[in-house]
Amino acid sequence: MAADTLLLLLRSDTHRVTAWLRRGSVPAYVVPVGGWTAVVPAGSDARSSAPYDKSVPMLVARPVSSGLRAALCFAAIDDRAVLVLHPPGWRAVPRWLIWQSGQGPSGPTPFPSVRPTDLVSVAGISREDLPRVESVLRDTDQTADDLLHDLIDALGLPGAELLEAGAARHASGAALVEPDERSVRRFEKVTREERDIAEELKSS
Numbered sequence: 001m002a003a004d005t006l007l008l009l010l011r012s013d014t015h016r017v018t019a020w021l022r023r024g025s026v027p028a029y030v031v032p033v034g035g036w037t038a039v040v041p042a043g044s045d046a047r048s049s050a051p052y053d054k055s056v057p058m059l060v061a062r063p064v065s066s067g068l069r070a071a072l073c074f075a076a077i078d079d080r081a082v083l084v085l086h087p088p089g090w091r092a093v094p095r096w097l098i099w100q101s102g103q104g105p106s107g108p109t110p111f112p113s114v115r116p117t118d119l120v121s122v123a124g125i126s127r128e129d130l131p132r133v134e135s136v137l138r139d140t141d142q143t144a145d146d147l148l149h150d151l152i153d154a155l156g157l158p159g160a161e162l163l164e165a166g167a168a169r170h171a172s173g174a175a176l177v178e179p180d181e182r183s184v185r186r187f188e189k190v191t192r193e194e195r196d197i198a199e200e201l202k203s204s
Helices: 014-022 055-061 116-123 127-138 144-154 181-203
Strands: 005-010 028-033 036-041 071-077 080-086 095-100 175-177
Touching: 005 055, 005 144, 014 028, 014 036, 014 175, 036 055, 055 071, 071 116, 071 144, 080 116, 080 144, 095 144, 116 127, 127 144
Parallel strands: none
Antiparallel strands: 005 036, 005 071, 028 036, 028 175, 071 080, 080 095
16 A cells, blocks of 8 residues: 655745644645645654544644635545645635545545536636546546646646655755644643543543
């Protein structure tokens, strides 16, 4: 099974993205790419304890504030492609798409679904490119990694090469950002309290 990978593209400057990462629990590289700021995990482990100790799922699930949007997250987890679109706007709700080789997009999720038109709009490309994006999503013969590369290319977005192992570390302008220890401790405290409450509810 291939290692999990992730590329997060945000329409914000590197200073804001760096500050956002420091408030989290995932060490990551920040790379300026073609008008976007890319985030790529620096290894597979987050600084938080299990079950929140894996970098890719933590970044996939992390909310993106309005000052950092629009944002597009492209990830491969357990041989599935996961797309999370964070539209611009104060009250915008993230949209998700989960895609698997041999099956294509999965059925409904608990979250609003990503539509090809959403991707075209946030990427800023012409509606004339919509059929190409739809064609990529319909191609179930490729792997999750291939799907991510083809989709990034179809959307005219930069950074696909950063999905390759070790590429972000050597990219032009890349900077490693470590999470702030106080932020990690706060996160651990909150999740520990949530687990304790859940256990109390089970036993009551």
